[in-house]
Amino acid sequence: KQEVTQIPAALSVPEGENLVLNCSFTDSAIYNLQWFRQDPGKGLTSLLLIQSSQREQTSGRLNASLDKSSGRSTLYIAASQPGDSATYLCAPNTGGFKTIFGAGTRLFVKA
Amino acid sequence: GAGVSQTPSNKVTEKGKYVELRCDPISGHTALYWYRQSLGQGPEFLIYFQGTGAADDSGLPNDRFFAVRPEGSVSTLKIQRTERGDSAVYLCASSLRGKRLGGPNTGELFFGEGSRLTVL
Numbered sequence: 001k002q003e004v005t006q007i008p009a010a011l012s013v014p015e016g017e018n019l020v021l022n023c024s025f026t027d028s029a030i031y032n033l034q035w036f037r038q039d040p041g042k043g044l045t046s047l048l049l050i051q052s053s054q055r056e057q058t059s060g061r062l063n064a065s066l067d068k069s070s071g072r073s074t075l076y077i078a079a080s081q082p083g084d085s086a087t088y089l090c091a092p093n094t095g096g097f098k099t100i101f102g103a104g105t106r107l108f109v110k111a
Numbered sequence: 112g113a114g115v116s117q118t119p120s121n122k123v124t125e126k127g128k129y130v131e132l133r134c135d136p137i138s139g140h141t142a143l144y145w146y147r148q149s150l151g152q153g154p155e156f157l158i159y160f161q162g163t164g165a166a167d168d169s170g171l172p173n174d175r176f177f178a179v180r181p182e183g184s185v186s187t188l189k190i191q192r193t194e195r196g197d198s199a200v201y202l203c204a205s206s207l208r209g210k211r212l213g214g215p216n217t218g219e220l221f222f223g224e225g226s227r228l229t230v231l
Contacts, residue, residue, distance in 0.1 A: 004153070020121060032219075034219065036222075042116075042224060042225075043202060043222040043223050043224040044154070044202070044204075044220075044222040044226050046219060046220065046222075047221045049218075060168070089153055091152075091153075091220070093218060097142065097159055097166060097218075098156055098167055098169075099144070099156070099220060101146075101153035101154045101155075101156075102153050103151070103153045104150055
């Protein structure tokens with residue numbers, strides 16, 4: 001059974017810092033891994049999708065890496081802004097088309 | 112449609128009542144997922160549809176929960192004899208991922224805004 005752990009659970013940083021959010025998963029036989037952002041009271045917004053054959057994906061100030069063999073993914077946020085404040089969720093998709101989520105990292109960027 | 116649409120956005124009901132939550136996926140997406148999210152937690156998988164059939168319903172908590180997708184597009188999540196513990200946000204997602212599909216098939220999930228269910 002896939003289990004997903006995200007560290008840290010919460011993070012508060014001043015504006016402009018570079019951040020690393022960590023995700024680990026127990027079943028490395030994944031099809032892909034997706035990072036999402038969730039604002040309070042809202043649905044999930046897809047940030048980056050990494051296929052199992054890829055090592056990283058980049059979108060603007062975001063970079064996600066994947067080390068499938070060790071069951072780890074990281075989300076790197078460069079030059080953080082107050083608008084980045086949200087919960088970030090990691091979601092590996094294993095066989096059977098089931099995507100399992102971690103509890104997320106709550107990020108607060110102070111102006 | 113342009114995105115995943117869920118209705119109602121909010122539903123307040125009394126314990127023991129029957130509730131239906133609707134999801135309209137992105138046009139052309141064959142895969143549809145239901146998740147449940149409690150405060151402070153990540154989404155919990157409930158059920159996955161590929162086309163009209165439920166390919167994986169292992170996340171449904173008990174037989175009070177049921178979901179259908181009769182024409183392979185819109186899906187309805189049905190909850191009978193609601194309990195206070197059913198209170199949560201119910202999220203729907205769709206994707207292109209599926210078997211024997213041509214064209215782009217990245218498996219990327221797209222979520223709706225959710226239906227917040229409160230059972231009094």
